[in-house]
Amino acid sequence: MAGRKATLGISLYDAGALDAADLRHFAPGAAPKIELRPVQAEGFDGDQNLAQVWLRFGAFGKTQYFGTAGSGYDNSAHVGAPSFFLGDLHASLSKLFYKVSSNIVDFTPMYGFTLAQLRSIDAVVSEGSLQAAALRLGRTHPTLHTAITNVERQIGFPLFDRAGYRMVLTPAGEAFLARARRVLTEMADLQVYAAQLAAGExxxxxxxxxxxxxxxxxxxxxxxxxxxxxxxxxxxxxxxxxxxxxxxxxxxxxxxxxxxxxxxxxxxxxxxRPVRLIPVSAPSFLPFPVGEVSPERMRDLVQCVIRDSAQNLPARNYYVIEGARTCTVSDQLMKKEVILQGLGWGHMPDFLVDTELRDGRLLSLVNGYFRGGVIxxxxxxxxxxxxxxxxxxxxxxxxxxxxxxxxxxx
Missing domain, CATH: 3.40.190.10 (Periplasmic binding protein-like II)
Incomplete structure (x- = not known):
């Protein structure tokens, strides 16, 4: 082969394996001819290896001759994917990373995965099925399946247990997804931050x-x-x-x-700043002396409480007497007015009731039972x-x- 141009062949979906040494027989100065044909982005869906090959050979084109082949489309799962013709040698590219120099093609293992692949795994778990995940991502069922199996092949262990009706994460898959979601969150943050920097504040x-x-x-x-x-x-x-x-x-x-x-x-x-919470009532509200305030006696009276505005978190109650009648309001100003009008009693932040406590329009109910608190x-x-x-x-x-x-x- 020395001293003449050579054409070697690599088929992206061949099951055969290529010994890297086979491409090192070119004599100095020999220039392999690489022929590519047009490719659509869909051909790379879920396959980082193909994308890397495309980019590497694209960069190599500055120093080597490229020809194009207008026919011979691959009829494998990736319709429209590129074929690289370098003669009759064939290689499976599923786990090969290509680095092209002037006369030598080096093959080393490639274990990276794309954000698209990580999003695919996350979507399958979040949506509960491949079909629902494909609909959410706007992709086809086969390309989503390929994306996941490619990641599993690269990392060397299954992410999903496929024995049942639905795909369920394996224990290793759960750990992998937890880390993958952190990566996706960080990337989303980085994209937002980059947009903010580009636009100013x-x-x-x-x-x-x-x-x-x-x-x-x-x-x-x-x-x-x-x-x-x-x-x-x-x-x-x-x-x-x-x-x-x-x-x-x-x-x-x-x-x-x-x-x-x-x-x-x-x-x-x-x-x-600290905020002190004080149990208070209007002077006319209590049917007994303030010194007799206790949980038992207050249970028969209306307690005014704030409604929790959270929609998805468990509801929380602070200082609420179990079994007491309650009046619920949306904010502290409404709660203060309800208490001033003698419609109930409750705990109020100090900055809203200091004046009323000083001028006697409100009574503090602080005692051994009701101590209030500080947040x-x-x-x-x-x-x-x-x-x-x-x-x-x-x-x-x-x-x-x-x-x-x-x-x-x-």
Missing amino acids: ESELRVVIGDLSPLPEMLRLLRDFFEGRPATRLHLQFAAISGPWELLLEGHADLILHHVDQSDPRFETIDL ELVAARQAGRVHGPAASALWRLLKASAASMSEDKP
Whole structure:
């Protein structure tokens, strides 16, 4: 073969194996002729190996001659996939990574997978079947099946147990999917962040104020920030109890001003200020002296409580007496007015009732049974997520404000 042009053949879907040494017999200066024919993107669906081959040979075309073949389409599962003609030698490309130099084609194992393949696995699990997953992704059933089997072949173990009617993840598949979903989330965050950087600051920031936040104080902070950012719109929302957590964790908010479980690793927080919760009632509400307040005696009276605005998280109740009659309201201002009018009693944040407690319009019911409590109001965002330039600037402002408030405390 030395001293003349040679044509070798590689068929993408041949079952045969090619010894890399077979391509090293070219004498120096020999130039294999590589012929390609047009290819559609569909031919690469679910197959990273084919995409890598296409890219590698495309780069090689700058130094080598390419011809095209107008016929001879592959009639395998990937209709319209490319065939590379280099003579009569054949190779299966399913686990080969191609690196083309001037006279030598090196073959090394290729174990990478595409985001499309990871999304395919995630969709099958989320939707419950290949058919539903294919419909969600806008792909065909066969290409989705190929994408998954290619990943299984590459990693060397099955992701799904196919013994039953439905495909079920194996234990190893569950562990793999958990890590794959982290990769998909990180990539989605990176794409959002790249778009934000390309466009400048975010066009909108979504902030949720919780029911235990002092509105004037929190709104002043937001006013100071957004006055200097006319290109970023403030989308402000109110939520109660576990509603702010749900909005943040489901990706419907960039920042919440509320209380959270600070041991929860999903949250990154800045302590803003403590809020004391005080059990109160109107002076005329109790049918007995305030010194006789107990859970048993209060059970017969109406307790005013806030409705949890969360839709998907389990409902939470704080300081509610079991078996007591209740009146539910949507926010603390409504709750305060209900209590002032003698329609019920309840726990209120200190910043809303300090004045009324001083002037006697409300009575504190704090005793050995009803001690109230203290929560820490925080700014919280999702930990480990990419945050845009405006969101990051607001976070820095809140940190500086929290440090300043801490220094002002006696």
